[in-house]
Amino acid sequence: MSESPTPPAARVVVGVGDAPGCVAVLGRAADEARLRGAELWPVAAWEPPEGEFAARRFPAASALVPEWERLAEERLVEALRDAFGDTGTGLPGRALVVRGAPGPALVRTADREGDLLVIGAGGRGPLRRALWPSVGRHCLAHAVCPVLAVPPSPLEAALTTAHRRNTLRLRLDTGDLERESRNPR
Structure with missing residues (x-):
C-alpha cells in the first residue's frame, strides 16, 4: 500500500516594499493566512540601483551585490517589525529576499495554484502610470494564483x-x- 505524497502547504505570498501602506498589506496577508490555515511568505524584491542592464554592463558593480541584498533584507526585517512588532506573525512561513523586478519576482514566488498573492494597490496618478511599470498590473496579468490587491x-x-x-x-x-x-x- 503506497501513501500519496503530502500536498505542499497553502501559502500566502505578500509583496513587501517601502511604501507607507506596506504595514496594512502585511496585516491583511497575515489575516488571510490565518483564515486559510496557510503559511505566510513575505517577499522583498530588489534590483541593482540602475537596473540589471547596468549591472551587467559594469562588472565592478557585482562587488556591491551582497551589500544591496543585505539592504533589501534589512528593509524586509524592518517592515515585518513595523507590522507585527518583535513578537512576529505567529504563523509558519518563510521570509524571502529575491533579486529581480518586484512584479516578476512575486509572480515567480507565488507559482502554485493554491497560493494567494497579496499586493498593495497604491494610488497611482497618470504621470506615475506613464513612467513606471505597475507591480499590481504585472501580477494580475501573469500570476497563476488568485491575487488580492489591498487598497490604501x-x-x-x-x-x-x-x-x-x-x-x-x-x-x-x-x-x-x-x-x-x-x-x-
Missing part, C-alpha cells in the same frame, strides 16, 4: 496629500487632513 487606507491617502502639499510648499490646513480621512476619494 484613507489615512494613507490623507498623509500622501499632506506630504505633496508640504513638498510643493503649499499652505497646509489640518482641517483638510480630517476631511480627507473621513471622505476618501
Whole structure:
C-alpha cells in the first residue's frame, strides 16, 4: 500500500516594499493566512540601483551585490517589525529576499495554484502610470494564483496629500487632513 505524497502547504505570498501602506498589506496577508490555515511568505524584491542592464554592463558593480541584498533584507526585517512588532506573525512561513523586478519576482514566488498573492494597490496618478511599470498590473496579468490587491487606507491617502502639499510648499490646513480621512476619494 503506497501513501500519496503530502500536498505542499497553502501559502500566502505578500509583496513587501517601502511604501507607507506596506504595514496594512502585511496585516491583511497575515489575516488571510490565518483564515486559510496557510503559511505566510513575505517577499522583498530588489534590483541593482540602475537596473540589471547596468549591472551587467559594469562588472565592478557585482562587488556591491551582497551589500544591496543585505539592504533589501534589512528593509524586509524592518517592515515585518513595523507590522507585527518583535513578537512576529505567529504563523509558519518563510521570509524571502529575491533579486529581480518586484512584479516578476512575486509572480515567480507565488507559482502554485493554491497560493494567494497579496499586493498593495497604491494610488497611482497618470504621470506615475506613464513612467513606471505597475507591480499590481504585472501580477494580475501573469500570476497563476488568485491575487488580492489591498487598497490604501484613507489615512494613507490623507498623509500622501499632506506630504505633496508640504513638498510643493503649499499652505497646509489640518482641517483638510480630517476631511480627507473621513471622505476618501
